[in-house]
Amino acid sequence: MAPVAGLLALAFYVTQIYKLAPASRIIPDIQLSISENSQQSKGSFYFDPPEPSIKHSVVRGDGVVWTMDNHTLWRSVGRHPSRPECWTYKDRFGAYENASPEMSAAISTNNKAGNKKAMILRLGPGQVWRSQFVTYVRSLVIEAGYLAGYDIIIYIHLDLTGTEKKTWLSRIPQEFKPLVQTFSTQDLKRWLPKNTPFKNVYESNHTPIQMFMAKNENYDFVYSVEGDVRLIGRWDTFLADVDNEYSFHCKHQQQDQDMPEIPDLLSFQVIRRPRVQWPWFEKADACLKRFGGKENTRSSVGPVWGWSRRLLDAMTEYNKDGINCYFEYFAPTIAYQQNLTSFFYQHPIYCPTTTGPERHTLELVDLGKNDPRLVQLEKVAVGCSYFFVDVRSKPFWGDWYDNPEVCRPQALVHPVKDLRFN
Structure with a gap:
């Protein structure tokens, strides 16, 4: 009996070990090698998604965030983080x-035929592809792509041709090249209707997304993410939180509303009527006339936006009538006027304890007919760690990188301009 009992005990012990071990995601039967010259072989990709080493509520009662930072104290000024976690940079x-051949292959083969949703990483000719940026793009593709199921498009604006363009593209790590698409200013001008005004890509930042969707009819919804945006916390869990919150709003829409399964415009800064004298209205006579004056416009900041096909198609119809406005109010205003659904997802924002945030708040009067109404009004919507300039986001990100003991809570950060991360 003793040997039998010993075997049973051993079997129980091994079973418990496997139960306690964290589950890995497995990609079966993928190409392990992506080198242009090497032989390809089959195998599986085992991946444990990153986890924070500190898991607890990081916001104190006074709003100060516990970050192990000896220099600057940060305060949560808007919505507190939805997950009890604090991440070191490591x-x-x-x-x-250091990507294994299996990870590199998973990145290269991420995009699947027939997928209906994509995330577009917008880059320009100034992208250098330093190691920290490469690491970030890997996290984006694995988490938003493999784990969350989005196609990932690295969409690069290049006004180069021939050898110059080929040389520039050669900087891109091989693992990302299957995901790369390029466009030029001339491509955009040729695609737009002849009577559509177009000054430059900066002021018409929506036009590349319109053209992309027109040429890729399988997609119903795309995110666009600027190259100077970063995320603390994982993309797959962040996107799931956004989806879950929008689903909640859909379930609680009012009887006079018609909200689709996916929002038409998704922004991480409040979508509202501009409150101050705005320079982008100074030479916008045609746009303001078409929209019925400033009071009938809406605007938002667009480092990260989500776009539905029907919104982008509506924008193209305006283009056919010779209307093409500054991007921060063109899409939000069309969504508002066409009774489409705009969704502002409030996310955590952090400021130094000595600094107050910009209070770009939301009021009920700003909402369109089919916008979610159970939203947090009069809350901070932009500033400091997610703002137009990097006065606060620079130390929030840079000090985190420079100090291994410092941790940061969940945060969508913009802009990250430091050349080390480019």
């Missing part, structure tokens, strides 16, 4: 610093 990106 926690967040360590898993992506």
Whole structure:
């Protein structure tokens, strides 16, 4: 009996070990090699998504965030983080610093025929592809792509041709090249109707997204993410939180509303009527006339936006009538006027304790007919760690990178301009 009992005990012990071990995601039967010259073989990709080393509520009762930072104290000024976690830089990106052949192959083969949703990473000719940026892009593709199921498009604005263009593209790591698409200013001008005004890509930042969707009819919804945006916390869990909150609003829409399964415009800064004298209205006579004056416009900041096909198609119809307005109010205003659904997802924002945020708040009067109404009004919507300039986001991100003991809570950060991360 003793040997039998010993075997049973051993079997129980091994079973418990497997139960306690964290589950890995497995990609079966993928190409392990992506080198242009090497032989390809089959195998599986085992991946444990990164996790924070500190898991607890990081916001104190006074709003100060516990970050182990000896220099600047940060305060949560808007919505508190939805997950009890604090990430060191190594926690967040360590898993992506040295990609295995299996990870590189998973990145290269991420996009699947027939997928209906995509995330577009918008880049320009100034992109250098330093190691920290490469690490970030790996995290984006694995988390938003493989884990969350989005196609990932690295969409690059290049006004180069021939050898110059080929040389520029050669900087891109091989693992990302299957995901790359390029466009030029001339491509955009040729695609737009002849009577559509177009000054430059900066002022018409929506036009590349319109053209992309027109040429890729399988997609119903795309995110656009600017190259100077970063995320603390994982993309797959962040996107799931956004989806879950929008689903809640759909379930609680009012009887006179018609909200679709996916929003038409999704922004991470409040979508509202501009409150102050805005320079982008100074030479916008045609746009303001078409929209019925400033009071009938809406605007938002667009480092990260989500776009539905029907919104982009509506924008193209305006283009056919010779209307093409500054991007921060063109899409939000069309969504408002066409009774489409705009969704502002409020996310955590952090300021130094000595600094007050910009209070770009939301009021009920700003909402369109089919916008979610159970929203948090009069809350901070932009500033400091997610703003137009990097006065606050620079130390929030840079000090985190420079100090291994410092941790940061969940945060969508913009802009990250430091050349080390480019």
